[in-house]
Amino acid sequence: GGTQFPTAPVPSTNTIGATSYYVLQMVDGCRSDRAQIVVEVDSIVGASLAISKEPLCQYDSVEITYSGVIPAATGNFAWTFDGGKILSGKQAGPYKLTWNESGLKTITVIATIPGCKGIASKELTVLPAPPATFDLPNEFCIGQEWTLEATDKKLASYTWQFPPAEWLRGADGVIVVKWNAPGRYAVQLNTVSREGCASLAVNDTVVIREHPLAEIAQVSNSNICIGDAVSVTAHAVESYKYQWSPADLFDNDEAIRSTATLTNSAVLVLTVTDTVGCKASDSTQVNAQLCCDLYMPNAFSPNGDGKNDVFKVITPGYNQLVSFLVKNRFGETVFLTDDITKGWDGIYKGKLQDIGTYFYYLQYKCTDASIHEKKGDIILIR
Numbered sequence: 609g610g611t612q613f614p615t616a617p618v619p620s621t622n623t624i625g626a627t628s629y630y631v632l633q634m635v636d637g638c639r640s641d642r643a644q645i646v647v648e649v650d651s652i653v654g655a656s657l658a659i660s661k662e663p664l665c666q667y668d669s670v671e672i673t674y675s676g677v678i679p680a681a682t683g684n685f686a687w688t689f690d691g692g693k694i695l696s697g698k699q700a701g702p703y704k705l706t707w708n709e710s711g712l713k714t715i716t717v718i719a720t721i722p723g724c725k726g727i728a729s730k731e732l733t734v735l736p737a738p739p740a741t742f743d744l745p746n747e748f749c750i751g752q753e754w755t756l757e758a759t760d761k762k763l764a765s766y767t768w769q770f771p772p773a774e775w776l777r778g779a780d781g782v783i784v785v786k787w788n789a790p791g792r793y794a795v796q797l798n799t800v801s802r803e804g805c806a807s808l809a810v811n812d813t814v815v816i817r818e819h820p821l822a823e824i825a826q827v828s829n830s831n832i833c834i835g836d837a838v839s840v841t842a843h844a845v846e847s848y849k850y851q852w853s854p855a856d857l858f859d860n861d862e863a864i865r866s867t868a869t870l871t872n873s874a875v876l877v878l879t880v881t882d883t884v885g886c887k888a889s890d891s892t893q894v895n896a897q898l899c900c901d902l903y904m905p906n907a908f909s910p911n912g913d914g915k916n917d918v919f920k921v922i923t924p925g926y927n928q929l930v931s932f933l934v935k936n937r938f939g940e941t942v943f944l945t946d947d948i949t950k951g952w953d954g955i956y957k958g959k960l961q962d963i964g965t966y967f968y969y970l971q972y973k974c975t976d977a978s979i980h981e982k983k984g985d986i987i988l989i990r
Contacts, residue, residue: 619647653678653726655719663733665805666710669695673702676726678719686718710736738763740799740807747815749886750790757782758797764804769796787816820848822880822888830892833899834871834975835926840892841865842878849881870896899925900974907987910954919943919986920951921970930971930979934986937964948972954988963988 610630619627626648632640653676660671674685678700685699690713697703700719707713716729741759748754753776758766761781773785773793787793792815799807823843832838842850844864855861857868857876868876877891903922910917921932929948933941942961943952954961969983 619649621649624649624651650721650724651677653683653719653721653724655717655726655728657715657717657728657730659715659730659732663735664707665735665803666707666737667808668805669704669706670732671702671704672697672715674700674717674719674728676719676728678721678726684720686720688714688716690714707734710734735803735805736801737805737807738799738801740797740810742795742797742810742812744795744812744814747817747884749884750816750818751786751788752886753784753786755782755784756795756797758799760799763799764802765800767798769794787814790816790818792816817882817884817886819888820880820882820886821845822878822890824876824878824890824892827876827892827894829894831895831897832870833925834896835869836896837867837869838876838894839865839867840876840878842880845880845882847883851879851881853877853879868894870894872896898974898976899923900927900976900978900980901925902927902970902972902980902982904968904982904984905986906984907989908954909989910960911990918951918953919968919988921948921972923948926975927980928973930973932970933968935967935969936961937966942966961988963990 616631617629619629626646629645629647630642632642655674655676655678658673658675661668664670683700687703689705691709692705692707692713692715695704695706711734713732713734714729715732716727719726739760742756744756755778756768756770758781763781766780768783770785770793772789773787776784776786778784792813794811794813796809796811798809821843824840825843826839826841828839829836840852842864850862850864852858852861852866852868854874857870857874858866860866873893873895875891875893877889879887879889881887901924905916905919905922908916908919919934921929927948929946932945932948934943934952936942936956942956964987966986966988967983968986969981971979971981973979
């Protein structure tokens with residue numbers, strides 16, 4: 609059956625489907641068997657792509673769909689995504705992808721069925737995500753104020769997370785916080801660019817250290833005369849640095865043990881700094897009085913036994929002697945000095961003086977420069 613042609617026909621591709629052609633030949637009246645060939649006409653492959661979101665932000669996801677005409681059962685698909693990471697999808701898709709690098713990306717698909725091929729390409733702009741970076745030390749001190757500062761401070765928005773720190777002030781890319789309890793804590797920053805692209809979350813950790821131990825362990829005297837020295841000792845930790853203040857009062861204001869000479873009552877302050885720079889302080893009040901009074905014994909015994917052999921001024925302060933004299937009952941001056949460290953040994957003109965009552969008078973200048981006088985009697989005994 610069918611239409612016979614004396615020559616081989618040109619198959620028509622106007623109709624999709626399979627058409628059988630047969631051929632035979634005659635040689636000297638002898639006819640061969642028929643041979644069959646089947647010509648199958650497939651549909652045209654019309655490849656095209658659809659992208660769910662343009663432009664795309666770096667790290668965001670997008671859905672890419674093949675939208676061309678092709679028999680899905682017999683078609684094959686070759687995709688290139690220009691560095692995109694496939695999150696899901698196969699064959700004709702849809703595919704869900706993301707790009708970790710920004711820039712212009714070219715997406716290509718080649719769809720094939722036996723003998724027919726279609727190609728579709730599309731460009732996609734991936735906008736850069738903003739940087740979310742900040743500096744944070746490894747550790748700092750409890751209660752210490754710290755400035756959290758984003759590297760890029762010209763973005764649309766900033767989201768900080770720093771539990772359980774206390775926000776003190778600032779906004780957007782620069783804020784000031786502090787932690788009120790020791791421990792290890794996380795800080796996170798998310799940013800959004802003015803184009804609406806969000807950064808990946810950036811995390812860092814910080815160790816909040818307790819205050820160092822600051823303790824004035826010993827004070828030699830807390831009630832002294834002006835001009836006296838006070839010895840102070842700190843609780844010692846080898847790695848600490850020590851600072852005494854007011855510094856001008858101390859012979860060594862950076863020592864664990866130091867001596868302060870007071871010209872007035874003062875609060876002596878010890879500040880301790882650990883290896884991270886955390887500080888703590890302790891203080892003590894030392895009262896320094898004028899101590900203008902001079903004390904004189906009412907008797908002395910210059911007998912050479914080494915006990916109470918000299919009649920001299922006894923003072924708790926740093927008074928300056930103007931004059932000190934001793935007279936006998938005849939009004940003769942048997943001793944005279946302006947050196948507060950010296951006294952009368954009971955000898956006058958090379959002779960031991962008689963037992964009896966003598967009279968003294970002295971004039972001295974107090975530490976506040978005021979002039980004072982003192983007089984009385986003394987009994988010489990042997």
